[in-house]
Amino acid sequence: MPRSTPNDKTSFTLNRRLLLIHFLAYWFIGEAFYSVAHLWFTPLIEAVSTASPDENVIQQLARRHVALKTSMPYYLAIPFFTKLAGLLIALILGILLCRRRHWSVFSTVIAWLTAFVIGRFINTQISLRFLPRTFALLNNTILEFLLPGMIFALMGGLLFFNRRSLQYIDAGEPGPIGQQPAGASAS
Numbered sequence: 001m002p003r004s005t006p007n008d009k010t011s012f013t014l015n016r017r018l019l020l021i022h023f024l025a026y027w028f029i030g031e032a033f034y035s036v037a038h039l040w041f042t043p044l045i046e047a048v049s050t051a052s053p054d055e056n057v058i059q060q061l062a063r064r065h066v067a068l069k070t071s072m073p074y075y076l077a078i079p080f081f082t083k084l085a086g087l088l089i090a091l092i093l094g095i096l097l098c099r100r101r102h103w104s105v106f107s108t109v110i111a112w113l114t115a116f117v118i119g120r121f122i123n124t125q126i127s128l129r130f131l132p133r134t135f136a137l138l139n140n141t142i143l144e145f146l147l148p149g150m151i152f153a154l155m156g157g158l159l160f161f162n163r164r165s166l167q168y169i170d171a172g173e174p175g176p177i178g179q180q181p182a183g184a185s186a187s
Contacts, residue, residue, distance in 0.1 A: 033083050046141050
């Protein structure tokens with residue numbers, strides 16, 4: 001199936017394969033930025049995670065010279081804005097890729113909006129739920145957040161630029177919304 005012509009960039013075509021691949025790439029890149037954002041707070045994370053049951057967490061933070069009043073608001077805000085920055089960078093990459101491959105930008109914007117809404121309103125921070133526990137065996141807080149971030153960034157980059165994923169998207173280029181691709185059965 002041939003690609004869309006350059007004049008079709010402005011048409012509202014919906015490519016389900018592009019939606020899937022770009023949604024996953026956006027989600028992985030957003031999770032990578034979210035995970036790496038926690039590196040700024042390693043003293044806070046180490047103080048909370050190493051606090052003994054006998055010792056108050058506030059005392060542990062004071063002993064490590066971590067100001068809770070200034071750290072907590074930033075700890076709540078910076079990872080969100082960093083994830084948003086990662087999603088915006090990924091959106092720019094997705095739009096540039098769509099322009100270069102003569103795909104409709106509409107599908108990639110829909111995939112980005114879906115990744116943003118799911119990432120914002122549904123707590124999907126898998127990078128913080130499962131992966132640090134996997135890398136906790138290394139007993140290094142920096143590696144617990146850096147390695148998942150690198151793995152997620154690699155997976156997102158591979159989804160964007162891998163030859164097979166590009167061929168997969170090319171094979172499913174449809175017509176306007178609601179139309180089946182040529183040769184597809186309407187069963």
